[in-house]
Amino acid sequence: MKSNLKLKIDKRVIIYTSLWMILSALIIGLIFLSSKYFRIDWVQNRGFDTILEYGNVKDVYLTRSNGTGGIRVYALTMTLGMIVAIGFSLYNFNKKDLSVSELAIGVIFIIPCSLFGASFFGKLNAEGIGRHANGSTFWGLFAFWEGGMAIHGGVYVGSIVGLLIFYVIGRKTKVSLLVYADCIIPNILLGQAIGRWGNFFNHEVLGTPVAKIANSIPSHSDKAIDQIFSAYLQTHSRPLFLPDFILKNCLSIYSGENQIINNISLENGNVVLLSPIFFYESIALLLGWFVIMFIIPNVWKLFVKPIDKNNNVYKIDHKFSFYQFFNPWLKSTETKLSSKDAWKKALNENVCDNASQTYINLTNNINSKDYLEKKLVKNYVLNKLNNKNSYPITKAGVQMFSYFLVWNIVRYVLEAQRPDDHLFIMHYKNFSLFVIGLSAIVGLIGMILSQHFLPSVFRKPGWLYEVEYFKVRKIN
Template identity: 25%
Template sequence: MFIGIIAVIIASIVKMKMKNIPLRELEWAIVIVVPLGILGGTIFGKAFIPGMIWYHVFFFWEPGMSLFGALALGTAAGFVWFYKRSKVTMISVWVYADCILPNVLLGQAIGRWGNMYNHEIMGHIVSYQSLGWMADSIRNRLFYFPPELAQVNVSSSMWDNIQNLAKNMPINASTDAWINAINMSSDIKVSNVEALATALASPIQYREPLFLYESMANCFLWFILTFIVANLSRWIQGKNKYPWDINPSAYPGWFNNKYKSLPESQVSMTTAQKPIKYKKVMIKNANGEEREIKMSFYMAWNKAYYWYEADEHQVDLLMEKQEKNIEREREIYEKLDFMKTQEKNSKKRIKTKYQSKFNNLAKGTDKYALVKKDYDNELVLMTKNYKEQRKELHQELGGFWRHFKPNPDARKLEEINNPNNYWILRCGVLTGGYVFGYMLIRIILETHRRPEELFVQNYPIADFIVLAIILLMGIAIIGIAQFLSPYKWREVGWLYEKSY
């Protein structure tokens, strides 16, 4: 588990460094998410085990960790943290998710090997010979311990004595033979001899290395997401829609059918957020050798889109409009805070106003009751008035749904940042791909698991329904991130798949 966590952290750091994303938020996320993920894994993995002592659910060092429990609590904590920090860093929470979540597959792949040592997550029964393609150190562990062993408390030193006894027993010794041998041995003292004998007499049933299949599938999915899916928009464009098709002189290189290199004076330059790097080459021609420049495939895409700097005037107009909206929201929040203080002071004034009247009246009299009624009515009226004013302001903000309020200029912002209308894979798609891909792997392998090792233990129908729902959520994330979010909620100054 520890090695898996380290692998996820290292891979995430590399990904964020490649995007020049500050690591401060990741550092704090590690402190928050890792402990909560471990807590979720151990609680969810042990809470449903029959006869489990309640406080043992917190013993994360013992077998019985739930991957889904760790993912659920860890992901929830990570989303809250990064969503809150995104308002400060102006980096989309989807960017953080894409840098981290696919790398969880590495942790899952490594963590599955712990199942081998714990004799967990095996598949169907197979012959020992059919596992000959595996190393003996793995093959000899591919079996479940008999359930009767759970009824016997045996120390490690006692197991040594049992192993010595087993060397002198026939291979197919019966339960009765084991009972007699254990009773006759002075070195073996256990509370439940019959359960131990039944377990020792049980034949070993070797099984498929299901944990290994999942580990390999996770590694394959990580490779697909990291190196193939993430680069799809660089490789796949419509006919004559590549940057070097639209403006050949701006992108000389091996990929350009017209210009493999060009003199620097002939290369079309554009305004970029970072310096564009070119490689100098010497080209032979009729006049001898001439120095020209060319660029790499990835640098061409950086120049065309990822580092492309939108028209400054248009960006300023959108920024001005955005700042006005932000300023109006700030004014409303300040007004709400002022009203809260004002309401508190009004209550104090009303209380002070009537306190002197109450002091001069005896409780229980009609006059006291009349004054008390006036006091209550004035408080209710004042509270109602402030409540209506707050309601109007909250309605202007948008209430809870203000967090999902579309930006009317989002489509315009997208157009000025992608004027050539390239097909671009959006931030968030890798996150949805992780959810969809892993659920697909899990659903396929779930058909080989024992009922007690399902995600929803012992309820296969409910298990597949839940997994299918999560898989559909992955598809929904892909759809929203790719086709909806760029045209509804993006704002000036934020980092998405590129800086806006």
């Protein structure tokens, strides 16, 4: 006799399916439009080698008199980005009551591997197909202390290593790999957003020409740059609505044969404004991080209220919630209850009475010999008993896959305008766009699977997922 438990589809499933379909259509449409209308094929090292420095914006400061030493801003911003990303990961670990030592173990392995991956892909074919950066040998491709880094290589290698490490750790701590991934991976966006400003100081990550500012420039001084820029604005509208100190550090002196790029006629000696895509990427990634960190995991709370075990709604002190957001170590009291702690209480009390015994009784009555059907019914029972109030909780894994969706969508749009010698996979724009676009689609599919499929198949009693599932003493 098969189990009489039936998997019911309610109205929310139809709504969720419709929303996912709309989001999928928008993403596919954006990828198509970027490929068709934003793509521009050009090579920066063929005529755009000379980038003007304005306002003492440069990569190295405080060098010795002989030109050695100094502080490299790019390395400084990369380091700062890593520290901030680790700091917010620590915040997430604290929020999930996870051990900090587990994060430390992961960081020890992930960061070096990320640097090796970023260096490898950043130097591979950097000077043409089969010609690596600075004539590097195979082992020289891993010299991350030398110039030439590709963030995609760092993220992919670091993610693979991190997933392996936390899979092993999770089997001991009974914490889902997806929980660790949600706590760490989205914060890479924050590190990337900070690191992009290092590209501003070393005048990298610039896009296609957007305006010809002058036919020539008498010198590379700030005064000469101010003069040609002012003269341009007297006869033209402002090319981009960004501060002058950004635009004037995106000027390049074109040196090459006459050609047309982005409908701009270029001649040798022209002063050209290149698109500051480092700025666009930094802002877009920062916004994406905010959405993934604070909106995606909490948006469902707008539609339901935190309920205690007696079905009474918790009274939230919103002012105290604001203070606690900036100081997560503040504890709620009987008179001051934050939104975070109210929901923590509500989710802890969201388990059905006698859930463990009920689970054992119901699963023991499953007579189906079909492994998949039996597993689906078991997980259905487990999920229902762990969510008696049917909260539409954001499931473990959604934030992690959101990172890959957001980052790769941003990168795809900008990659279409980047020069062929500054791509993720250099000199192979079609392949580079394919890999990035595929990564975005994988991120979208991963979000859908994490929210709707994985909880129905991969859940175990006593493990921590989006919430900690109840334990059972004996499972037959």
